[in-house]
Amino acid sequence: MSRADKTAAVAELSEKFKSSNAAVLTEYRGLSVKQLTELRNSLRGNATYAVVKNTLTELAAKDAGVTAFDGQLVGPTAIAFVEGDPVEAAKGLRDFAKANPLLVIKGGVLEGKTLSAAEITKLADLESREVLLAKLAGAMNASLSQAVYLFAAPLAQAARAVEALRAKVESEGPVAGSDAPAAEDTPAEAPAAEATDVAEGGGPGPSA
Template structure:
């Protein structure tokens, strides 16, 4: 019969697998407690780093319906359970592993399937959600500005064309339409120094 502490550990890891949007399996060797604490800080509040025995993780993964991890569970194992943005956690793990050779990424699980090391690294190379949203907002703003400019152009072109036609008629000896004369009269009076009231 299994010890109560092992049963509790399996239950806790099972719940973490079920609640996580993604999980990453890592192997750690020769990392101090201070380094592991730093990694936990780097991961932020949306991810948790859990050191666990392979037999307990296997049982928990099976209970949670998470396939494809058995081959990854050898040596000192730690699982990163990601509740938030998977890209941010993958970036933090990749950066930490680069600076600390004692940590190596072995694979993971996301969206109902196992992930290879290469897929996790690709995930880490993506822009974060916030950056993508900011870029999208910038692109949308630029497109709206272009659209507003395009919508304003026809109106100003029509006004310039109407003025050019009126000017051409005046040059040809025809009288300008009353609207054009009314618009141009105050401007001419002001240019001569006369007030509109005199």
């Protein structure tokens, strides 16, 4: 491999370390090409499984600030670079290792934190992101349904009360006299008194 090719390979691996959510270091000694293909297919959608050269990977890890693999890059090495759900990727590696003991999980790194092989197994025992989101959605729906029920019951009761009051009013009919016109409050104007000419002294004057 030329110097330029090595430089490009180191840069590519370094970028994979930086862009991945997690990375799991494995040794695949004794596994066939067919088995490695099966492993890649099982991880598809969550991780990319790449066979790497130890010296180049060491340089790339150092460039990316990854120290989790220090002293472990020996033997036939492959790394699962996790771009999707770390739990699902850990499950895929664990299950494959159970069926194919030649695959050895050596350790890993998750969001900058170093993980041992045992911690990766524990990670595989957790619930996946999809399951957790489904449970969260279910809990939210249950809470919403409960809230609707708590508000709906009083509203239905109030509606029944209003309907009962309306039925009672319709059955009893209008209140007596309620349609009679209101009495006029203004008294009738009294007729004006006729003016009378009275002679001084109280009697009518003599005729001429």
